[in-house]
Amino acid sequence: xxxxxxxxxxxxxxxxxxxxxxxxxxxxxxxxxxxxxxxxxxxxxxxxxxxxxxxxxxxxxxxxxxxxxxxxxxxxxxxxxxxxxxxxxxxxxxxxxxxxxxxxxxxxxxxxxxxxxxxxxxxxxxxxxxxxxxxxxxxxxxxxxxxxxxxxxxxxxxxxxxxxxxxxxxxxxxxxxxxxxxxxxxxxxxxxxxxxxxxxxxxxxxxxxxxxxxxxxxxxxxxxxxxxxxxxxxxxxxxxxxxxxxxxxxxxxxxxxxxxxxxxxxxxxxxxxxxxxxxxxxxxxxxxxxxxxxxxxxxxxxxx
Amino acid sequence: xxxxxxxxxxxxxxxxxxxxxxxxxxxxxxxxxxxxxxxxxxxxxxxxxxxxxxxxxxxxxxxxxxxxxxxxxxxxxxxxxxxxxxxxxxxxxxxxxxxxxxxxxxxxxxxxxxxxxxxxxxxxxxxxxxxxxxxxxxxxxxxxxxxxxxxxxxxxxxxxxxxxxxxxxxxxxxxxxxxxxxxxxxxxxxxxxxxxxxxxxxxxxxxxxxxxxxxxxxxxxxxxxxxxxxxxxxxxxxxxxxxxxxxxxxxxx
Numbered sequence: 368x369x370x371x372x373x374x375x376x377x378x379x380x381x382x383x384x385x386x387x388x389x390x391x392x393x394x395x396x397x398x399x400x401x402x403x404x405x406x407x408x409x410x411x412x413x414x415x416x417x418x419x420x421x422x423x424x425x426x427x428x429x430x431x432x433x434x435x436x437x438x439x440x441x442x443x444x445x446x447x448x449x450x451x452x453x454x455x456x457x458x459x460x461x462x463x464x465x466x467x468x469x470x471x472x473x474x475x476x477x478x479x480x481x482x483x484x485x486x487x488x489x490x491x492x493x494x495x496x497x498x499x500x501x502x503x504x505x506x507x508x509x510x511x512x513x514x515x516x517x518x519x520x521x522x523x524x525x526x527x528x529x530x531x532x533x534x535x536x537x538x539x540x541x542x543x544x545x546x547x548x549x550x551x552x553x554x555x556x557x558x559x560x561x562x563x564x565x566x567x568x569x570x571x572x573x574x575x576x577x578x579x580x581x582x583x584x585x586x587x588x589x590x591x592x593x594x595x596x597x598x599x600x601x602x603x604x605x606x607x608x609x610x611x612x613x614x615x616x617x618x619x620x621x622x623x624x625x626x627x628x629x630x631x632x633x634x635x636x637x638x639x640x641x642x643x644x645x646x647x648x649x650x651x652x653x654x655x656x657x658x659x660x661x662x663x664x665x666x667x668x669x670x671x
Numbered sequence: 672x673x674x675x676x677x678x679x680x681x682x683x684x685x686x687x688x689x690x691x692x693x694x695x696x697x698x699x700x701x702x703x704x705x706x707x708x709x710x711x712x713x714x715x716x717x718x719x720x721x722x723x724x725x726x727x728x729x730x731x732x733x734x735x736x737x738x739x740x741x742x743x744x745x746x747x748x749x750x751x752x753x754x755x756x757x758x759x760x761x762x763x764x765x766x767x768x769x770x771x772x773x774x775x776x777x778x779x780x781x782x783x784x785x786x787x788x789x790x791x792x793x794x795x796x797x798x799x800x801x802x803x804x805x806x807x808x809x810x811x812x813x814x815x816x817x818x819x820x821x822x823x824x825x826x827x828x829x830x831x832x833x834x835x836x837x838x839x840x841x842x843x844x845x846x847x848x849x850x851x852x853x854x855x856x857x858x859x860x861x862x863x864x865x866x867x868x869x870x871x872x873x874x875x876x877x878x879x880x881x882x883x884x885x886x887x888x889x890x891x892x893x894x895x896x897x898x899x900x901x902x903x904x905x906x907x908x909x910x911x912x913x914x915x916x917x918x919x920x921x922x923x924x
Contacts (some may be wrong), residue, residue, distance in 0.1 A: 380924060418765040422923050440673070440767040448765050454758035458690065459683075470679025471766035513762070 369393040370445075370521055370552050371417065376426030378412050378576075386412040388576040390426070394521075399543070399553045401563035401584075403665055404573035410556040411451060413573070414523045418448045430521060444472065447519035451526045451556075453506045457499035461490060461509055464498060468513040484512045487542060504535045511539070515546070522546065524555040528562060540566055560665055564588075572665065595657045596627040596637070601650040608647040676768045680776025681783075684750050688784045695746070696788055699738045703792045706734055710856055712799055724887050727800040732882040733855030735792050736817065739785045740850055740875065743818040744842055746781035747825035752838050755829070755922075764923070770916040774826060781822035782815065789814050802886065809894065810885035816901045817878045823908035830915055830922060849875045859891045874904055 371394040378387040386409045394400050404410050415421040417428055417435060428435045433442035456464060465481050485491040488508040493501060498509060507527070514522060524543070528536040536559075543566060547553055557563055563570055564584070571581040580587075603622040615635075617626045629635040644651060688695045707730070715726035754760040763773055796802050804810050832838040853875030862870060870876050871892075881897030884890040890897075915922070 418761075420761055420764050420923060422919050440769075443765060443767040446765070448761065450758070450761050452758055454761060456757070456759055459686070463686075467679055467683055468762060470682075471676050471762055471768060473673040473675045473767060475675060517766075 368396045370396040370431055371554070372427075372429045372432075373413075373417070374427040376413070376416065376428060377424045378409075378416060378421065379424045386576050387416075387423075390573075390576070390578055392571060392578060392581065394552060394554060395569075396520075396552055397547070397550055398568040399547055399555065399566050401567035401570045402554065402556045402573060403560065403563055403570060404556070408573045409576040410573055411525055412576075414448065414525050414554070414556065418446060418523060419443060420448075444517075445520040446523065447514035447517045447521070448523045449510050449514045449525060449527055451529065453503065453510065455498045455506055455509060455513075458497060460495050460497055461485070461501070461512075462494040464509065465512055465516050469516040472517040474517065480516065480518070484515050487545070488512050489538075504531055507531055507535075508539075511542070519551060521552045521554065524553060526556055526558060528557070528559060536562070593628065593630050593658075596629070596635075597655040597657065598625040598627070598644070599652040599654070600624055601652045604649060608643075608649075610643055611647065673766075673768055673772050676766060677772040677776045680763070680768075680773060681780045684746070684777060684780030685783060687750070688746070688780070695742075695784060696791065699742050699788050700791050700795060703734045703738050704795050706730075707796060707799055711796075722887075722889065724889075725800065728802050728887075729858075729883075730856055731793070731796045731800075731802045732886050733853075733879050734796070735789045735814070736853075736875070736879045736882050737850045737855050738792055739789050739814060739818050740821050740846055740878070741842060742788050743781045743785035743821040744825035744828070744846060746784045747778050747822040748829035748832070748838055748842075750777045750781060751826055751829035752832055755833075760922070770912075774823075774912060778819060778822035778826050781825060782818040785818040785822070786814055789818075804886050805888045806885045810882060813878070813882045813885055813894075813897070813901075816898070816905065817882075820901055820905040820908060823905065823912065827908060827911055827915065830912075846875075849873050854879050854891065874900055877901065 371392075373390055373392040376387055376390040377385075379385045390409070390413060402410050402413070412421055416423045417430070419435065419439060423436075430442040430445050433445075435442045459467075462481060462485075465484070466476055469475075469477065469480075481494075482491065485494055488511060490505065490508055490512060493505060498506065501509065507530075511524075511527065527543075528539055531539065540562070543553060543555075555562070555566070567584050569581060570584050570587055572579040600623055604618060604625075605622060607616065607618050607625075611625075615628045617628070618624075619626060627635070627640070641651075707727070711727035711730055715730070718726040751760075754763065793802070828838065828841050852870070853873050854870070859867060859870040859876055859880075877892055877897040877900040880890040880892040881894050881901070884892075884894040884897070
């Protein structure tokens with residue numbers, strides 16, 4: 368079931384920059400959807416339109432079937448945003464900034480929720496600290512905590528782990544996975560393709576304001592993921608024997624290794640291949656396998 | 672109406688006021704008290720404004736109004752400018768808040784701050800001279816309407832400004848001169864010929880004289896005309912705000 372529906376959405380900024388071009392997209396309830404794209408592809412514009420920060424030029428967006436413009440109160444009640452930049456009032460305490468976030472949404476104080484969220488993000492002991500006293504990583508966690516105070520059904524994370532160290536990034540992934548388990552739909556944009564690969568159920572690729580592809584992550588990896596088998600040889604091989612002359616087997620220029628390219632469609636008989644090498648008295652020094660990452664797939668798509 | 676949302680903005684702004692009370696409340700009070708010492712007590716004893724009202728008493732409503740104008744304008748303009756500048760305005764724009772609720776949250780907080788300052792200035796003036804108020808409710812009405820109108824005006828300036836310099840242009844180059852020329856320290860009736868006529872183009876003349884009437888039952892302008900002018904100015908501000916929000920100018924792209 369779709370919780371967010373975007374239909375023929377266009378955005379043209381003053382000056383003629385077309386940030387979104389006829390974008391249509393549906394986000395399923397409870398999924399983690401990763402929106403990938405290079406800088407300036409339109410990711411933030413898309414998020415900002417749904418959240419009410421940017422006016423669309425044309426098109427329709429509904430959240431839980433509420434139109435984001437005509438029924439903005441109902442639509443926004445379900446949505447929260449974690450912005451890309453650290454945008455916080457530096458002079459108030461962590462607890463106050465969280466309570467204000469909930470208040471803006473018209474919801475009464477709920478101290479047990481504040482505690483639960485702050486504990487979940489390892490910020491409880493900082494609740495009385497002013498935001499200005501926190502480290503960059505903590506401020507980023509405060510932004511996530513603020514977004515959760517509204518108990519959203521749809522959470523937008525605009526590059527949530529940009530500039531965050533590896534350990535904290537992994538902690539955040541765990542936390543986001545926990546929020547998902549509670550039934551929240553998560554839409555994230557990221558530059559770290561590893562992040563999308565780790566967390567997303569579905570992936571959308573946007574470039575120059577157009578959605579290039581939307582696909583289930585596992586299917587995408589299966590469909591487009593390539594595998595390579597690199598066989599290092601103990602002795603140089605001048606030519607490939609006749610029974611190894613197949614289009615997916617390449618002898619390296621230095622004649623010291625064989626490169627076998629295959630994908631999920633090609634059911635490679637590895638045991639058979641090893642036997643053929645043995646039959647041809649080719650001795651194996653080492654074997655390395657490599658699977659193309661989402662990053663490789665993404666670069667292929669953008670370059671198409 | 673998102674009452675909790677509106678009240679959260681109001682509370683956040685009032686907390687900002689009380690976080691730095693020396694700057695927001697006591698600074699205008701000290702400045703006004705100094706004006707009072709110099710003009711009211713030192714020089715004022717040699718100036719006559721006619722009737723039973725001494726010069727020291729005469730300038731009290733003007734000093735209150737001058738401080739009221741600048742503090743309500745500054746509170747509302749900085750209140751909305753800083754979230755724009757720091758980017759935290761995203762929270763307001765993405766929340767289920769109407770523009771009316773956002774505007775009222777900021778402007779009523781600025782109005783409250785200005786009214787608190789007015790009360791303190793009045794209390795301080797009592798240390799120098801007795802200042803009876805003939806019509807206290809009318810005085811409160813004038814103070815509220817003026818503070819609210821200038822808070823609206825400040826809110827517009829804060830919305831339209833994209834640099835700190837632009838934020839300060841209006842208070843420095845328009846409001847301060849108009850306040851001084853609006854009859855804080857003198858009655859516009861004392862001005863000769865054409866200067867007397869020109870004074871009536873200055874809307875602040877009506878605000879100061881309105882409050883002065885509520886104190887002493889006499890002023891250069893009828894209190895009804897004063898209220899009328901303030902209301903016209905308020906409606907003009909509301910119309911300008913409506914246009915700004917309708918187009919999203921300087922807030923949304």
